[in-house]
Amino acid sequence: MTHSRIAGTGSYLPTKILSNKDLETMVDTTDEWIFTRTGIRERHIAAPDELTSDLATAAAKNAIESAGINVDEIDLIIVATTTPDKIFPSVATMVQKKIGASNCPAFDIQAVCSGFVYGISIASNFIKAGASKCVLVIGADTFSRITDYTDRSNCILWGDGAGAIILQASQEQGVISTHIHADGNFETMLHVPRKDNGTDTVMMEGSAVFRMAVNTLDQIVDETLAANNMQKSDIDWLVPHQANVRILQATAKKLDMSMDKVVVTVDKHGNTSAASIPLALDTAVRDGRIKRGEVLLMEAFGGGFTWGSALVRY
Ligand SMILES: CC(C)(COP(=O)(O)OP(=O)(O)OC[C@H]1O[C@@H](n2cnc3c(N)ncnc32)[C@H](O)[C@@H]1OP(=O)(O)O)[C@@H](O)C(=O)NCCC(=O)NCCS
Structure with missing residues (x-):
């Protein structure tokens, strides 16, 4: 294959x-x-x-x-x-x-x-x-x-x-598995409605989205590990979507992972939406933290709602 x-x-x-x-x-x-x-x-x-x-x-x-x-x-x-x-x-x-x-x-x-x-x-x-x-x-x-x-x-x-x-x-396995989901029922909790004057801007029910994000990311961690018969300790690095450091801390806790194994860029980048994971990945590859052969869990949650993960051996 x-x-x-x-x-x-x-x-x-x-x-x-x-x-x-x-x-x-x-x-x-x-x-x-x-x-x-x-x-x-x-x-x-x-x-x-x-x-x-x-x-x-x-x-x-x-x-x-x-x-x-x-x-x-x-x-x-x-x-x-x-x-x-x-x-x-x-x-x-x-x-x-x-x-x-x-x-x-x-x-x-x-x-x-x-x-x-x-x-x-x-x-x-x-x-x-x-x-x-x-x-x-x-x-x-x-x-x-x-x-x-x-x-x-x-x-x-x-x-x-x-x-x-x-x-x-x-021939070598890099991407181990990917898991993607969506549920359009939560459309209005995080969206950019069309306005007649063209000034379309993000609207979000912040604290409700926060709770949903933490719970859903918990589930995606379980789903990803179970699909690959892997343990939490098999993950070397968490490379998460950077929305809020408190969401990152909750996922790290779920993984029994110390924060020094989580790539955090939200302090300097804010939430850059689709760019946040590859920005975090590139940052940690270039500064030498992430090395070849290590297992990375990337995960994200966003408008839609959409969510998912990619488990990758770098
Ligand atoms: C947006 C977010 C930072 C707000 O933090 P929060 O702790 O939930 O704060 P709340 O919205 O409950 O607001 C608490 C209080 O702070 C106030 N507040 C909101 N923004 C503020 C700001 N920038 N500065 C000062 N006070 C602020 C609110 O008015 C509220 O005041 P009140 O208690 O007098 O009504 C947080 O909800 C969040 O990060 N949400 C999810 C983000 C996310 O994951 N996005 C999408 C995934 S891509």
Whole structure:
């Protein structure tokens, strides 16, 4: 059977930083409240002329370089995003143009904060089916463009960024299993309703979403371990979606894992939606924490609701 392995990782963050102190001048909040409730200190914000596809392209170029492949080898591009440059064409086709990869299929997927886990799942199944050999999977979002900066319970959370991996066909097992779910019954707990004037922004029932996220991620941990007959102690690293450090702590507790085995970037990145897992992965690969052969559990929960996990031997 053909397996798939992560051949390289990359990421990109816009230059501008929006700190909690900056937010204190914009809404009625404090650095202390934000940090205590969320673990966030700062987040990056895209420049006015910087598109989601620009962030995605920069991350993709890093991943291509780290994998040591030629652009021509990429035979599928998947971008997970909720904030495309335009309604169409897709961000994936814009990335294809910007990196100079011609003629391969390219499409976006929209599973909000779970988008990257959905992306790995789709990519590894394309490889398993023999339809692709070298897939560029990107998570990229510019949530600052759909954030209401007068809503203090919401605007403190989001940041912009992009992360990418190259997933290649391999004889060795890299992706061990993926598990993806959705339940549209919770539509209005976390959504961006259409407004006539075009100022569509994120609306969230924060504390209800928080409780749902913790409970659902508990279940996805059990499901992933049971599917592979594995124990909690078999996981070397938790590389979670970065929504709120208290959600990360709850999942670590569920795994009997100390926080130094959890890759935490939410303090510096905020919640970058589909970009958060590949950004965290690339951070910990580049700083030498995550090493080849180690087992990583990636998991996410987001609007829809959608949720899922990917268990990967790096
Ligand atoms: C948004 C979130 C940080 C809010 O934290 P919380 O502890 O649930 O806080 P609450 O919404 O219950 O609000 C508590 C109080 O703080 C106030 N508050 C809200 N935002 C505030 C801010 N930025 N600064 C100061 N006070 C604030 C509220 O008005 C409320 O005041 P009240 O008690 O006088 O009514 C938290 O609910 C959260 O992280 N939710 C889930 C995020 C998530 O996972 N998102 C989606 C998955 S991708």
